[in-house]
Amino acid sequence: MFKIGANTMSVPMSLFADNRKRLCNKLRTTDVPEHSIVLLQGGQQLQQDSTDRDITFRQESFFQWCFGVSEPDCYGAIDVTSGRCVLFIPKLPVEYRVWMGEIFPPSHFQAKYRVDDVMFVDDVSTVIPDVLRSMEARVILTLERGLISDREGLGIAGSICSSFKMDTESLQPVISECRVIKSKGEIDIIRYVSRVSSEAHKEIMRRIRPGWMEYQAESLFRHLVQTHGGGRHVFYDCVASSGPRCAIMNYGGATCPNDHVIEDGTLCLFDMSGEYCCYGSDITNTFPANGKFTEDQKAIYHIVLEANMAVKAAMRPGGWF
Missing domain, CATH: 3.40.350.10 (Creatinase/prolidase N-terminal domain)
Structure with missing residues (x-):
């Protein structure tokens, strides 16, 4: 075991x-x-x-x-x-x-x-x-x-x-x-690590403030998934991007290691997941660093949210997109 x-x-x-x-x-x-x-x-x-x-x-x-x-x-x-x-x-x-x-x-x-x-x-x-x-x-x-x-x-x-x-x-x-094709046991592990990772994301959203370094958010995420879930590894390089850096696909790697200040009024895009027994998931969320969307940010957020919900509603076993 x-x-x-x-x-x-x-x-x-x-x-x-x-x-x-x-x-x-x-x-x-x-x-x-x-x-x-x-x-x-x-x-x-x-x-x-x-x-x-x-x-x-x-x-x-x-x-x-x-x-x-x-x-x-x-x-x-x-x-x-x-x-x-x-x-x-x-x-x-x-x-x-x-x-x-x-x-x-x-x-x-x-x-x-x-x-x-x-x-x-x-x-x-x-x-x-x-x-x-x-x-x-x-x-x-x-x-x-x-x-x-x-x-x-x-x-x-x-x-x-x-x-x-x-x-x-x-x-x-x-x-x-x-x-x-995952077995029930494998799906259970993925659900477990997804739940642990989701709780870590929510805790970061509660704590984060403008002025943090991006790597401080990454560090907190790693701490939380190992402390509460036993995940010694993360499933992939943590992306803790903010502001215009949210548009960089491979942010968080060696050339851009989550090393900027999170500024007031910007969005954070955090793409991070823990790993357990070599299983993991892929979780990305976007939220305002200061807790309040601007009108433009809110409009784009809702466009993406509606698209996401529409895809979920259309998903069926055996379906094609």
């Missing part, structure tokens, strides 16, 4: 088992042969250039969808025919516990993530191919991009490509379609 704290949402590992089942069921309707193996690589722990500082880890999205694993540098294999899945975890020296805490055995991860088997890996180029052979793999399905699908790569990529038939085309469209 994924849970950050007492007041945060519990996400059962059965959600990811169901995702794997959906994926296998969908793949079995395609032309992939029996005992095709889906092989995915999780996100890697990266360090900031020329330092010993780790960049805060966030799991690779496809891997997260299939396994719900929080740790970096992992791999996962799924037998499309049987649904059996194997998780590969890096084998860390016992001395690492000084920096990383307790070093757990494979049984810990098997129970934590509800997978069929867990293998420690000290040499991915030999251990993973050996396990794939034991699974009687006929074809290895990988994503179109990534280390595993790189036939010119070294290590695991070179070893697998030379030992097995590789298919880098069949998996991507199927798993992408599966991820588009």
